[in-house]
Amino acid sequence: MYSDEYYLNQLSYFLVFMLIFARKYTTMITEELQKLYQSYTGVPAENITELPSSGSNRRYFRLTGIETLIGVYGASIDENEAFLYMAGHFRKCGLPVPEVRIASEDKTYYLQEDLGDTLLFHAIEKGRATSVFSEDEKELLRKTIRLLPAIQFAGADGFDFSRCYPQPEFNQRSILWDLNYFKYCFLKATGMEFQEDKLEDDFQKMSDVLLRSSSATFMYRDFQSRNVMIKDGEPWFIDFQGGRKGPFYYDIASFLWQAKAKYPDSLRQELLQEYIEALRKYQPIDEPYFYSQLRHFVLFRTLQVLGAYGFRGYFEKKPHFIQSVPYAIGNLRELLKEEYPEYPYLCKVLRELTGLKQFTDDLKKRQLTVKVMSFAYKKGIPDDPTGNGGGYVFDCRAVNNPGKYERYKPFTGLDEPVITFLEEDGEILRFLDHVYALVDASVKRYMERGFSNLSVCFGCTGGQHRSVYSAQHLAEHLNKKFGVKVELVHREQNIERTFEATI
Numbered sequence: 001m002y003s004d005e006y007y008l009n010q011l012s013y014f015l016v017f018m019l020i021f022a023r024k025y026t027t028m029i030t031e032e033l034q035k036l037y038q039s040y041t042g043v044p045a046e047n048i049t050e051l052p053s054s055g056s057n058r059r060y061f062r063l064t065g066i067e068t069l070i071g072v073y074g075a076s077i078d079e080n081e082a083f084l085y086m087a088g089h090f091r092k093c094g095l096p097v098p099e100v101r102i103a104s105e106d107k108t109y110y111l112q113e114d115l116g117d118t119l120l121f122h123a124i125e126k127g128r129a130t131s132v133f134s135e136d137e138k139e140l141l142r143k144t145i146r147l148l149p150a151i152q153f154a155g156a157d158g159f160d161f162s163r164c165y166p167q168p169e170f171n172q173r174s175i176l177w178d179l180n181y182f183k184y185c186f187l188k189a190t191g192m193e194f195q196e197d198k199l200e201d202d203f204q205k206m207s208d209v210l211l212r213s214s215s216a217t218f219m220y221r222d223f224q225s226r227n228v229m230i231k232d233g234e235p236w237f238i239d240f241q242g243g244r245k246g247p248f249y250y251d252i253a254s255f256l257w258q259a260k261a262k263y264p265d266s267l268r269q270e271l272l273q274e275y276i277e278a279l280r281k282y283q284p285i286d287e288p289y290f291y292s293q294l295r296h297f298v299l300f301r302t303l304q305v306l307g308a309y310g311f312r313g314y315f316e317k318k319p320h321f322i323q324s325v326p327y328a329i330g331n332l333r334e335l336l337k338e339e340y341p342e343y344p345y346l347c348k349v350l351r352e353l354t355g356l357k358q359f360t361d362d363l364k365k366r367q368l369t370v371k372v373m374s375f376a377y378k379k380g381i382p383d384d385p386t387g388n389g390g391g392y393v394f395d396c397r398a399v400n401n402p403g404k405y406e407r408y409k410p411f412t413g414l415d416e417p418v419i420t421f422l423e424e425d426g427e428i429l430r431f432l433d434h435v436y437a438l439v440d441a442s443v444k445r446y447m448e449r450g451f452s453n454l455s456v457c458f459g460c461t462g463g464q465h466r467s468v469y470s471a472q473h474l475a476e477h478l479n480k481k482f483g484v485k486v487e488l489v490h491r492e493q494n495i496e497r498t499f500e501a502t503i
Contacts, residue, residue, distance in 0.1 A: 026050070029059060032109050033071035037063050040102040040111060062114065069101060069111045080107045082165035083241035087112070093154050096147070096236040115236050120144060120228035121261070131264050131449045138267065144228055144235040145255065145271045146278040148220075151237060152248045153282040156218040161245040170219055170246025175207040175300070182303040186310030187349070190356060194349050202346035209296050209342055210247070219246030224258040248279070249297040257298050259305060259327035299340065302332050329359045367501060368446050370478055371455045373489045374413070374471040376463030382491060384455050391455035392442075394435055396466035399427045403465050412493055413469030422469055432470060436477060443482050463492030475499060
């Protein structure tokens with residue numbers, strides 16, 4: 001029986017060995033890239049620096065000297081050959097992709113044009129963080145989405161799909177492979193129980209629906225903001241080697257429902273229209289059919305992405321993918337608000353999935369709570385206990401006051417006599433129309449940005465009639481319209497009520 005100290009020593013030796021091996025492996029790669037650089041330029045590179053990678057197993061290096069180039073090492077020859085063919089073909093079509101300058105004889109190494117360091121994902125970072133996209137950010141997204149049909153249609157002209165890797169086309173096998181990827185790498189990893197035969201039946205139904213839209217176009221497959229570079233203000237396409245023949249719906253779903261992009265629905269709709277208009281250059285579009293078919297691809301892509309997150313995050317332990325899971329679950333939750341009658345059992349399983357504690361706990365952390373209060377000005381404006389510094393404070397004192405009439409003094413804004421007085425007078429209804437417009441806009445934006453608290457206070461002379469009526473009606477309005485949690489407090493009446501979230 002060996003001691004703990006022995007095992008710790010053995011582990012240390014192993015880790016040291018792996019570190020030495022990794023360094024030697026990197027040295028071997030840089031030496032090969034240096035040979036390739038010298039063969040192409042006639043002189044050695046002055047410096048070779050490794051660049052960060054994300055989901056790919058390929059390794060990237062920047063070689064500087066007489067010319068700055070990007071060196072790529074990929075262990076999969078088949079994948080490298082697919083990229084080299086596609087890059088050459090797309091360049092001939094006039095599409096914005098990096099030019100490959102030279103490749104090693106065995107296709108393990110190649111040098112390509114340097115497009116800089118700015119991914120579209122990073123160029124729109126402020127918008128992603130706040131859900132408020134600047135006009136410059138929106139314009140980059142518009143430019144990108146308008147270019148997509150070009151690579152899908154013009155890029156497919158004369159394209160040899162037999163050169164694609166690992167599949168030449170989007171077919172039943174590839175669809176079922178991705179759906180099972182989700183099943184085995186994500187769904188099973190949660191510990192959920194489900195009936196595999198029923199799930200497989202719905203997988204088959206989804207395959208049939210998706211294949212209704214087959215076309216001889218190039219399907220990028222992983223078209224998202226991390227695979228678009230920005231150079232001199234213009235988008236360039238990268239990482240398209242997994243592309244194949246397939247329907248154009250997949251790419252638009254992949255781009256606009258990218259989990260961590262967090263596009264607000266209004267922006268998503270605007271970009272969809274940009275895409276449709278660019279698409280009309282290549283074929284006529286029936287918009288109702290387009291949208292009805294697109295939602296199936298959005299669901300399919302979301303499941304495929306969760307499968308990838310499960311494999312890359314849970315099994316390969318890459319934190320970037322684990323961090324993306326809540327956003328993809330959020331997308332799935334939104335999708336399931338509309339019925340997919342074609343896949344009843346799948347939707348049942350997915351609703352159960354989105355309701356798992358590990359995902360609802362995360363949702364609760366990000367869920368908005370609106371605190372609505374009525375108060376008397378003479379007793380002071382309420383404090384905000386959340387530490388956010390307060391929110392809206394609306395002054396109801398300009399509205400006709402039922403409290404000046406003796407018969408209404410025993411009642412509050414919750415009682416029928418006061419409600420009838422205020423509504424027949426009409427001033428408070430016009431007042432609340434303006435309040436709703438302001439607060440609705442904030443609630444919508446707060447939800448998009450993942451904020452947790454908003455306060456809205458209504459004040460009047462005694463905190464009894466007008467402010468109580470207003471606070472009560474706003475609380476009911478917000479809960480009904482947005483499904484948010486509302487904590488209602490009528491301070492001077494010592495009344496508290498909670499409207500639970502329905503989202």
